[in-house]
Amino acid sequence: MKLRRGFFDRSVHEVARELVGAKLLVDGVGGTIVEVEAYDHEDPAAHGYRGRTARNASMFGAPGHAYVYRSYGVHWCLNFVCEAERIASAVLIRALEPTERLDAMRARRGLDDPRLFCSGPGRLCQALGITGEQDGLPLDRSPFEVHARAREEQVITGPRIGITRAADRPWRYGLAGSKWVSRPF
């Protein structure tokens, strides 16, 4: 079942947990979400924590939209905006199990090993063709398609990857036992 925008009008931590096992497609290319991280509005590690800027503007917009930013000058990272307008919280999509159109991912990634297609936020954006052009777009319309998980999933948690501030908060969520995560939990 396709996720409606109201799905995102809730605590970013609830949404993050329920996104594990959901399916994400961009122009028909994608797979099952196996790893995400939550960033809430009181979180020193969140881009919106110090207020609105040109980069993070879509994080302050309506929930159910994409927030895409450039990381380390080289990669793109995709987030789903949550909670409410002007409350800057978002879920970072960190890894997928590729299921649809692996041929497109292989071509975009320039690699043959499916394990390297979408196991990391920068990798999955490259595999799905996501760039700053998708920043601010609604998640319930083309090119995006997000389907709710088919069942309850066993979700494991751990500290988030690659941050220095608030590094102890266990707001990384993963599908238990999945071999498609960016790193073990």
Add this chain to the structure above:
DNA sequence: CAGTGGATGCTCT
């Protein structure tokens, strides 16, 4: 495997 360092561009101090 684990650890290190470079690429690369934008944001904020």
Add this chain to the structure above:
DNA sequence: GAGCATCCACTGT
């Protein structure tokens, strides 16, 4: 001028 919500190539076990 520092610091990134990263990835890859390369080194050394």
